[in-house]
Amino acid sequence: MTKDGKQVRVGVDIGGTFTDVAMEVDPTLHSIKVLTDYSFPENAIVAGVRQVAELAGVELSQIDTIIHGTTLATNALIERRGAKTAFITTKGFRDVIEMRTESRFEQYDLDIVLPAPLVGRDERFVLDERIGADGSVLKALDLAELDALCDHIIAEGYESVAVGLIHSYLNASHEKIVRDRLLAKSPNLSVSISAEVSPQMREFQRFNTVCANAFVKPLMASYLNRLVGRLSDAGTRCPVFMIHSGGGIISIESAIEFPVRLLESGPAGGAIFAAHVATSYGLDQVVSYDMGGTTAKICLIEGQVPKTSKSFEVARTYRFKKGSGMPISIPVIEMVEIGAGGGSIATVDSMRQIRVGPHSAGSEPGPACYDRGGENPTVTDADLLLGRLDPDAFAGGAMKLSRAASESAMEHDLASKLKIDISTAAYGISEMVDENMSNAARMHAVENGKELSDFTMIAFGGAAPIHAARLCEKLGIDELIIPPGAGVGSAIGFLRAPFGFESVRSAYSRLSKFNASAINGVISDLVKEATSFVRLGSPDAELDVECTAYMRYVGQGWEVPVTIEVRDYVDADGELYRKLFDERYERFFGRIIDGLDVEIVSWSLRATSKILPPAALSKTEKGKTAPTAGERQIFDAQEGVFQTASVVDRLHMKAGDWVAGPAVITERETSTIVTASREAIMQADGCLLIRTRQQA
Missing domain, CATH: 3.30.420.40 (ATPase, nucleotide binding domain)
Structure with missing residues (x-):
């Protein structure tokens, strides 16, 4: 202070x-x-x-x-750079993480290669024990067998151990005994048990999640x-x-x-940042767009709340292919992420087409224009050659960019191979990365039954303001908001986040046999667990709790989330649960199915500290023309030519100041490109509203 x-x-x-x-x-x-x-x-x-x-x-x-x-x-x-990890599971389930779900994520690829399991077969061990599907002990642990396995794991020098026993989400006693036995013999050993990491049904996802936790635990500690x-x-x-x-x-x-x-902590901050801005302006349909140096992330935000999920995938081996990655069963802000950042490297493939990413030049050595040893052309190099970046004012002037290095890399890797000039090669990189992002955004929207032309885009990250206006042109989005501090949007989002934790648990029950006592017990346990984590960081905060039951018709394979009030229920409330499910199911699928029983598969409960909402704002219409700091030539992708663009310092813009595209609005951490089809208006809170040009 x-x-x-x-x-x-x-x-x-x-x-x-x-x-x-x-x-x-x-x-x-x-x-x-x-x-x-x-x-x-x-x-x-x-x-x-x-x-x-x-x-x-x-x-x-x-x-x-x-x-x-x-x-x-x-x-x-992604890089498989973690601890030497052993996995202990129930006899008969050793190969679950290698067999996966046996689904083909690329149906017609005869040479499909499944991702290698995180823990190799020779590092997976079994115990002859069994917990039943109802949580009862069908076969007790053999402590002599367990002790022998513990001694072997310690002797082999494993740094971390993942324990995933069948049905442990219902009865964690065996997993806890295994952990206690390991730690008694080797107190410094890192041990993760699935009943605490991800107490959910579906053993492949649960086993994979506990293995991932064990794999990175020593490194992160x-x-x-x-x-x-x-x-x-x-x-x-x-x-x-x-x-x-x-x-x-x-x-x-x-x-x-x-x-x-x-795993998704950085991108989550960006989604929170966008939701905060959406709340200020009362926007109910927002797509957040975060483009940094390595990746681009897109998230749907409805009702000022980012879309969430209880599972996601990392390290997909086939681009955009659901099922080709490593499944992680934890609560997450749901977003689509592609390898399309400022440092993404451009190449020419066997069909003589430009490809961008997913490999990145990162910060070491970085794009060629950084002049730190990078020899490959990247998106940042293309932006420099297209006039979108000022080589003398990058990162507030802290770093000078080399146009000559960009031209050399572009000529060697792209222009000479395709027999085109350097500017055309840079144009090709820019259009390819923008098309990749727009395709990913369309796919994400379609999967969620949404039409993006009805949304407002909020863009942030070092590279997003440079590409966002063009992305809006491709997606048919009329309005784009660039918040103040957009270049460090995720970091600002961290400052807007509440203390919070979401607990998840599988607890099966049918509505036809609604057991209020059992359900009250599950909700009570989830409340205690979630609030205890929040209290570690914020002991005295007033908390909000939100409970979700994942429900489905008996016989279906996947569930729909149904928001449930946190209170004590009685057996007659089974009808209430059925009504809530019917409403949610009809909203998703248009109609309900008569004559089928409904089952609750799992639960989640989110506890968060209360935070003050931002002040409500209305959009400022354009007033006087913004003062310009000069002009420079920038390439407009929709027009396909270089155009003379106004250069405006964002710091000197006041509420109502506006500029018609093409224009470049500069600030310390990024630059905002206003394409020829758009205009930008400074808002009262420092946001830039970029919209389709209004006819006079």
């Missing part, structure tokens, strides 16, 4: 190219971007926090809270402990919290125990 009593909060997001730091000195926001350090990510965080504190004029000791999000756990899974130590050594005295995949804040201790919850 500053001397005049202002709260100081910091959000830190580690990306594939840049580490973003946002500092809020109530209510002023300061931000900085520094290159990510792959070997020791905490170095970039400490450097960034120091720089932004100097920018804000505060001491590190005055920081009250640091909230951190990272994709390090995701990268470790080491990193987070180092981070806290380095920040303390640098002079901070505040607690450090983590943002998790569901969009809430949890303690470092919880993050170390369940690092699989951090």
Whole structure:
């Protein structure tokens, strides 16, 4: 806290190219971007926090809270760079994570290659025990067999152990005995049990999730402990919290125990940021678009709430193909993510077509224009050659870009092979990456039964404002909002997130045999678990709780989520549950099915600290023309030619100031491209509203 009593909060997001730091000195926001350090990510965080504190004029000791999000756990899974992990399961289920669900995600590919399991067969071990589908013990653990297995695992030098026994989500006693036995023999061993990591039915997903947690747990524990130590050594005295995949804040201790919850923590912050802006303007249909240095993420936000799911996939081996990745059963803000960032590398394929991504130049060496040894043309190189970036003002002038290096890379890898000029090659890269993103957005919308032309886009991330207007042209979206601080949007989103945790559990019951006592017990247990995690970070906060029952007709394979009030129920409330299910099912599918019983398969309960909603705003219409800082030639993709564009400094724009495209609106962390078909109007809260040009 500053001397005049202002709260100081910091959000830190580690990306594939840049580490973003946002500092809020109530209510002023300061931000900085520094290159990510792959070997020791905490170095970039400490450097960034120091720089932004100097920018804000505060001491590190005055920081009250640091909230951190990272994709390090995701990268470790994708790169298979984790701990030496053993997996213990029930006899007969050793190969579940290799057999998967036996579904073909690419039906007509005769040479289909299934993703390799995270834990190899020679590292998977079995115990002759069995819990029944009703939770009863059908075959007790043989402690002598267990002790022998524990001794073998310790002797083989495993760093981490995942335990996933059949039906443990109903009865965790055997998994807990295995964990206790392992830790009694080797207290420093890292052990994860599926009954705590993901207590849900469907053993493939549950086993895979606990294996992923065990695989990254030592790595993330080491990193987070180092981070806290380095920040303390640098002079901070505040607690450090983590943002998790569901969009809430949890303690470092919880993050170390369940690092699989951090897999989508960075992108989740961006969705929260967009939802905050949507709430300000009362927008009920929003598509958030986050494009950084390595990936682009798209999320649907309806009713000012990001769409969520209780499972997702990482490390897909076939682009866009559901089922080709590693399933993770944890609560998550649902989004589509593709390898299309500023650092994505462009190549020419065997059909002489330009391909962009998913490989990225990252921060080491980075795009060719960084002049740090990168030799491949990237999206950033294309943007530079198309006039969208100022080589002397990139990252606020902290980094000079080399146009010559971009031209050399573009000529060598693309232009010479396709026998086209450098500008056409850059145009090809830009259109390809924009088309990839628009296709991904369309597919995501169709899967959710939505038409994107009815939505407003909110764009953020270092590269998104450069490409967002063109993406709106492709998707038929009329209005686009670029919030202030868009270049570090995810980091700002961390500062808008509540303390929160979502507990999940499978607990089967049929509505025809509605057992209110059992259901009340499940809800009570979920409330206790979720609130206990929230209280670790926010002991005195007033909490909101939201319960969801996942229900289906008997005989169906997948469930629909039904929101349930948290209270004590009586047996007669089975009719209420049926009514709620019918309403939800009809909303999804248009009609209900008569004569079928309904079953509850699993539950989730989200507990969050209450936060004040942002002030309601109305859109500001255009007033006077914005002051320009000059002109430069930029390429307009829809027109297919270079055009003279106005250059406007965002810092000097006031509410109502407007500029017609083509234009470039510059700021420290990014630039916003206003295409020839659009106009931009500065809003009262500092947002840029970019819309289809209005005819005079």
